[in-house]
Amino acid sequence: GAVVSQHPSRVICKSGTSVKIECRSLDFQATTMFWYRQFPKQSLMLMATSNEGSKATYEQGVEKDKFLINHASLTLSTLTVTSAHPEDSSFYICSARTSGVGEQFFGPGTRLTVL
Amino acid sequence: GENVEQHPSTLSVQEGDSAVIKCTYSDSASNYFPWYKQELGKGPQLIIDIRSNVGEKKDQRIAVTLNKTAKHFSLHITETQPEDSAVYFCAASRTSYDKVIFGPGTSLSVIP
Numbered sequence: 001g002a003v004v005s006q007h008p009s010r011v012i013c014k015s016g017t018s019v020k021i022e023c024r025s026l027d028f029q030a031t032t033m034f035w036y037r038q039f040p041k042q043s044l045m046l047m048a049t050s051n052e053g054s055k056a057t058y059e060q061g062v063e064k065d066k067f068l069i070n071h072a073s074l075t076l077s078t079l080t081v082t083s084a085h086p087e088d089s090s091f092y093i094c095s096a097r098t099s100g101v102g103e104q105f106f107g108p109g110t111r112l113t114v115l
Numbered sequence: 116g117e118n119v120e121q122h123p124s125t126l127s128v129q130e131g132d133s134a135v136i137k138c139t140y141s142d143s144a145s146n147y148f149p150w151y152k153q154e155l156g157k158g159p160q161l162i163i164d165i166r167s168n169v170g171e172k173k174d175q176r177i178a179v180t181l182n183k184t185a186k187h188f189s190l191h192i193t194e195t196q197p198e199d200s201a202v203y204f205c206a207a208s209r210t211s212y213d214k215v216i217f218g219p220g221t222s223l224s225v226i227p
Contacts, residue, residue, distance in 0.1 A: 102211020106158035
């Protein structure tokens with residue numbers, strides 16, 4: 001089956017620093033990748049949709065200058081949380097989809113803790 | 116935009132019993148309804164999905180039903196096992212290619 005990986009699985013950083021999270025599709029080409037954010041005991045909230053080679057489309061209320069998304073290749077998308085603050089602490093999950101197949105395959109998530 | 120509601124928020128059943136989770140959606144243009152299982156500290160996994168041209172779909176112990184007129188869809192798990200314990204999310208989107216909107220989730224506990 002299709003596998004999506006995320007790195008790192010956990011990251012702890014100081015307030016004001018930037019953190020980069022990678023999302024990779026290991027055995028398929030991901031024409032579209034999605035980034036979600038999940039607070040404890042809550043649902044997944046879509047942050048943005050990125051298509052390979054194009055600018056990401058952000059959901060309403062998500063600051064695109066704070067959450068930088070790059071989808072430069074068909075197997076890699078990155079999410080950079082710039083100038084992170086404690087309120088950015090959350091579980092970040094990516095998913096990937098290939099053209100011709102509608103199903104999204106989810107990564108294992110990245111737990112971000114900002115001190 | 117689409118809004119998905121889900122009930123109950125928590126569900127506890129005895130091993131071997133059935134579990135039912137119900138969802139409603141608001142966007143009449145939605146045609147794709149996936150269900151995900153999320154274990155603690157992991158990403159969600161698709162367990163079954165249904166499209167609007169089908170009223171029911173079954174895969175072993177899991178079944179989904181869809182009432183497009185009422186904008187309701189449900190997940191049924193029969194003969195529950197302890198390993199079914201997880202958070203289950205229903206979701207909706209216009210097509211399987213569009214963004215998916217998640218419901219708030221149901222925490223299912225199966226008691227041995």
